[in-house]
Each structure stands twice: as structure tokens, then as C-alpha cells.
Ligand SMILES: Nc1ncnc2c1ncn2[C@@H]1O[C@H](COP(=O)(O)OP(=O)(O)OP(=O)(O)O)[C@@H](O)[C@H]1O
């Protein structure tokens with residue numbers, strides 16, 4: 536699809552001539568004769584290139600250029616003027632215009648410049664896509680659960696369906712959201728992130744939907760909301776479980792109708808984005824407790840993804856540790872430190888309640904605090920040094936965000952798994968030690984499998 540061109544020119548003769556030439560060359564064009572008209576168009580639709588006259592009846596084209604780049608940072612601008620001066624040319628380029636043309640000029644010249652601009656944009660777009668298709672080196676991990684997760688991410692990313700990412704804190708949910716965007720056809724558009732937990736409920740509506748000037752005290756200028764800013768791209772609502780039910784209703788309506796109204800505004804504005812949400816809370820529980828509306832849940836969780844906790848990803852800890860060590864040494868221009876086998880073993884045994892984020896922090900601290908070039912157990916923080924569980928002990932870290940039932944279930948699974956492992960997978964022996972029947976053990980195991 537060719538990008539739309541905005542032509543801002545007040546001289547009717549000039550405007551008509553350019554408009555026709557552009558259309559004949561196959562470019563979709565919209566015309567504005569004044570600054571006000573141009574701003575209105577810019578607020579309504581996205582343009583690839585803008586051709587701006589400098590002197591306009593109601594204002595200055597250079598000021599319009601600033602507004603344009605604020606409203607549509609991705610738009611390329613070409614400034615044309617009959618009052619050419621070196622200063623205004625320099626000024627326009629400083630503000631961010633791609634090119635400058637003194638009037639009069641033959642229409643072929645502007646068509647050529649335009650083609651070149653569009654071609655550059657296409658190349659940039661292709662580069663972005665190429666980079667996006669590079670193997671996902673970023674989400675480090677080889678464990679079966681991570682492989683399965685990444686395969687699903689690659690399958691669903693190009694679809695436009697809403698994705699809900701669940702997982703404990705620090706597991707990499709935001710990284711998954713970024714991958715979903717990067718691997719989607721919307722990769723060239725914006726990825727707008729809103730941390731719903733960090734915004735007071737009273738401000739959330741204006742933040743999401745934007746507001747008109749004077750909509751409330753302090754609203755001294757019109758502001759685009761995050762939904763509008765995500766137009767053409769991906770909207771990532773982090774900590775979606777913190778959105779109050781009343782706001783869920785409004786969001787739901789926006790998602791269904793793909794239109795919004797700014798706070799204090801009348802006009803309906805079309806919005807087109809892919810919705811990705813994330814939470815570290817148990818969504819089923821939120822729905823049960825009435826904190827999340829069921830209709831909202833169904834709408835956002837068309838595709839649910841689960842990012843597993845680090846303790847359930849055997850083998851990933853060394854990979855991640857190495858990844859962080861290398862990244863840090865690259866950033867600091869130093870030799871990467873080494874992990875002694877004993878230190879590595881302790882890292883692997885530690886249950887990582889803070890998941891990948893905690894591991895990242897530990898490695899950062901070690902890199903700074905280790906005097907030599909090798910990290911040994913005595914360099915490790917005490918909680919990790921003390922991890923080694925005594926023989927025959929079970930160690931399970933459970934988030935207090937879970938319900939009692941879920942917490943007990945997790946412990947039960949870990950406990951049964953450990954006993955089974957100690958009995959070399961012999962179910963009869965394990966059941967006897969657990970004090971339950973073989974049938975009961977079998978039921979518990981198959982329930983654990985089907986729920987995964
Ligand atoms: N698989 C991974 N490979 C490389 N880095 C990772 C991986 N998972 C997480 N990280 C890094 O760990 C940190 C925490 O990840 P992220 O912010 O995505 O977690 P989160 O699930 O969104 O956590 P929270 O629920 O607290 O917001 C980030 O710096 C991220 O880059």
C-alpha cells in the first residue's frame with residue numbers, strides 16, 4: 536500500500552497543479568489550505584509524507600512542521616516556499632524536514648524528490664522487518680517449556696488476535712510482548728506500553744483515551760491517549776489486572792467498536808491497534824473475585840500465553856547467566872568473568888523467586904564485586920550459597936498472590952515429583968511412600984499434565 540501524502544498549500548493554482556500531478560503519479564493525496572485544516576487532517580489519519588508551504592493564511596509552515604512531527608513522528612516532511620531563504624531552509628532541516636524546495640519548481644522535480652523519500656522509507660521498513668526476523672536471540676532459553684513458548688509466540692505474533700501474557704514477576708513477560716510486536720506486520724508501527732498498575736485510577740481514563748483541552752482542571756491542552764498513540768501498532772497494557780472494572784467496560788467498548796472518544800470530546804476517533812496484555816496475578820482468581828469482568832477477560836485473552844517461572848526451566852539458568860555476563864562485559868568493555876562449576880551448581884539449585892530479573896541483578900552485582908576473574912561460591916549472596924537442600928528435602932517457593940488451593944497444588948506437585956524421582960519413577964513405590972493409592976497418584980499426575 537502506498538503511504539498517503541498530505542499537501543499543505545494555500546495558493547489554489549499551485550495546490551491544484553500539485554494535487555493533480557501527485558494523483559496522476561498514483562499517490563493518494565489529501566489537501567489542506569490552512570494550518571488549521573492540516574492539523575485536523577493530521578489528527579484524523581496517518582500520512583507517510585507531507586509537502587508543506589511555509590507561508591499560510593493562518594500561520595507559519597515551520598510551526599506546522601513541529602506540530603506534524605509531534606503528532607506523527609514517522610512522517611517525512613518536504614518544505615516548499617516561494618520566499619526561499621537560507622535561514623528558513625536551515626530552520627526547516629533543523630526541525631526535522633527531510634528536504635527543502637524553493638518555488639517555483641517544475642512538478643517533475645517534486646515528484647522525483649517524493650519518489651526518493653518514499654523509497655528511503657521503504658528501505659528503512661525492510662531493514663526493520665529483516666531485523667525483526669533475525670533469530671530471537673533475545674529470549675534466551677532452551678528448556679522444553681521455553682521452546683514451546685517461543686514456538687507459540689512465533690505462530691501467534693503475525694495474527695492480530697489479542698494476547699494475554701501470564702507469569703510471575705520477572706519471568707520475561709515484557710520481553711514476550713516486545714517479540715509479539717517485532718514479529719508482527721505492525722512492527723513498523725509504534726509499540727506503546729502502559730503500566731496500568733502505576734497510574735492512579737482517576738487518571739487512567741485520560742491516559743488511555745486522551746483528553747480535549749479544558750476537559751478537567753489542568754487539561755490546558757489537548758492530549759492524545761495511549762490508544763490513539765498505538766494506532767497502526769501494538770498497545771501493551773502491563774499489569775492489566777489493576778484496571779478497575781468501570782474502566783474495563785470502557786476499554787471493552789473501544790475494543791469492540793475500534794473507536795474512542797477523548798475525555799471531554801465529542802468526536803469519535805478511529806483506532807487500530809493489536810492488544811497485548813500482561814499480568815502476574817492469577818486471572819481466573821481475579822474473575823472469580825469480581826475484580827476482572829468476564830466479558831473483558833474473554834476479549835483480552837483470545838490467546839493466553841504462560842511464561843514459566845525460572846525454577847521450571849531446567850538448564851536455562853547457565854544460559855541466562857552466560858548471556859548476562861557477556862552482555863555486561865560488552866557494555867563495560869571488560870573481559871567476561873567466569874563462573875566456577877560449584878558456583879554454577881548453586882545458581883542452578885536456587886529457586887529464583889524473583890525469576891530472570893533476580894538472576895540478572897545477581898550477575899550484575901557479581902560482575903562489579905568479584906575481585907578476580909572467576910566467581911566462586913563464596914562470592915555469591917548468602918541466600919544462594921545456602922540453597923543446597925539437604926538430601927530428601929523438598930524446596931518450593933510459592934507466590935503469596937496465589938490462592939491457598941493453587942499454592943497447595945504447586946507444593947503437592949513438587950513433592951510428588953521429588954518422591955517419584957527418588958524412587959526412580961516407580962509409581963508403586965512412590966504411592967506407597969506417599970501413603971496414597973496408585974490410582975490416586977495416577978490421577979494427580981495426569982491432572983498435572985493436562986493442566987500444563
Ligand atoms: N529469557 C530471557 N532472556 C534474556 N533476558 C530476559 C529473559 N527473560 C527476562 N529477561 C530480562 O529480565 C528482566 C525482567 O524481564 P521482564 O521485565 O520482561 O519481566 P516481567 O515478566 O515483565 O516482570 P514484571 O511482572 O515484574 O513486570 C528484563 O531485564 C529482561 O530483559
Ligand SMILES: [Mg+2]
Nearest residue numbers: 708709773813
Ligand atoms: Mg513487566
